Amino acid sequence: MKKSKFDTFILALFLFIALAYFFPQLYTWEDGKVLSWATTIGVSLIFFFYGLKLSFPQIKAGLKNWRLHLLVQASTFILFPLVLLPFYPLVKSSIQHDFWLSFFFLAALPSTVSSSVVMVSIAKGNIPAAIFNASISGLIGVVVTPLWMQFFMDFGEVAVLGDIYGGLILEIILPVILGLFLQPYWGKWGTKYSKPLNKFDKLVILLIVYASFAESFVSGVFDSIGKSYLILVFLGVVVFFVFVYGLIYLLARYVFKFNREDQITALFCGSKKSLTHGSVFGKFIFSHAAGAGLYFLPLMIYHAFQILVVTIIAQRYASQKK
Incomplete structure (x- = not known):
């Protein structure tokens, strides 16, 4: 069994937050227009390269397992938000509303793409179904995520x-x-240079995170919260992940009665949330919110936590005998 490597991207996220705190000048340069154009072009290129790397045969192979797709997408866009809705009536103050809304934004996001497929592959799950669900999730999220958010x-x-x-x-x-x-013309090029392209994706995400936090630091939003707020966010993320992961496990195993491969795919694709899509969606949804950085906090912690936990679980699945 291979040892899991430390994800340097997580370290880079916190580094760019620190840069946003100490050096917000890049955000304020030309009223933020330069950084805004850079991220806009970067985001478009991310999804252009994503389209280049889509494999039609693999996606077609995964279409038949509709029950698995139903569970994954329902978990991603319905189960996650429904878990948080009962807590909304308890929200009284503006800081409580921001806290709840930041978690609801996380809940309304689509699943990850590349990491879901990689984890399913490591755990020896249903890879074609993982590719299909990871690919379609982001497209569904374009419609569903803003729709959920506009209610609150x-x-x-x-x-x-x-x-x-x-x-x-x-x-x-x-x-x-x-x-x-x-894709028929440049698809091989996209696959060949997938690693450099993934690094480019992460750089664009880092720029979006920098811009969001720089705006929040400049506006003084973080001055109103303390360490207790950050601790609650961390604990909330852990409890949220464990609870939803457990629900999906029970549904996949005892309600849908999937085989081992489909259970793995349902768990890994249904429980993960995309920092890539979250960064892009948040750029539009919170475009006029001074506290955009607050809304990204649970997502970034969830991103780090899901990678750590799911990597360990995937390796355990890989070491088990079928």
Whole structure:
């Protein structure tokens, strides 16, 4: 069994938060227009390359297992939010609302793409189904995530249909479609250079995280919270992950009665949340929110926690005899 390697991207996330705190000048340069254009172009390229790397034969192979797809997508977009909805009536103050909303934003996001497939592969699960679910989840999220969020936050002057959906379609859907169209010609190139392209993806995410936290630091949002808030966020993420992971396990094994491979895919794809999509979606949803950094906190902690825990679980599955 291979030892899990430390994810340097997690370290980079905290480094860029520190940079945002000590050096917010890049965000304020030219009123943020330079950084905004850089992230916009970067996001479009991320999803263009994503379209290039989609494999139609593998996706087609996974289409038949509709019960598995139903559980994964329902877990991602329905189960996660429903777990948090009973707590909404308990929200009284503005800081409690921001706390709850940051977790609800996490709950409404799609699943990860590459890491879900990698983990399912390590654990010897249903890889074609993982590829299908990971691929379709992000596209569903373009519609569903803003739809969930508009019920619980005031978008102000932001037009949901025009600004948010229009921006997501322009920066995500159209680049993916273009990538799919060019996949027969450039697909091998995208696969060959997948590692450098993944590094480019992470760099763009880091820039978005930097911009969000720099804006929050400049506006003084974090001055109103203390260490207890951060501790509660961390504990909330751990409890949230364990609870939902346990629910999906019970559903996959005892309700849907999946075989071992499908159980693994349901668990890994259904319990994960995408920092890539969260960073991009948040750029539009919280475009006029001074406390955008607060809304990203649970997502970033969840990202780190899910990688650590699921890597360990995947390796345990891999070492088990069928």
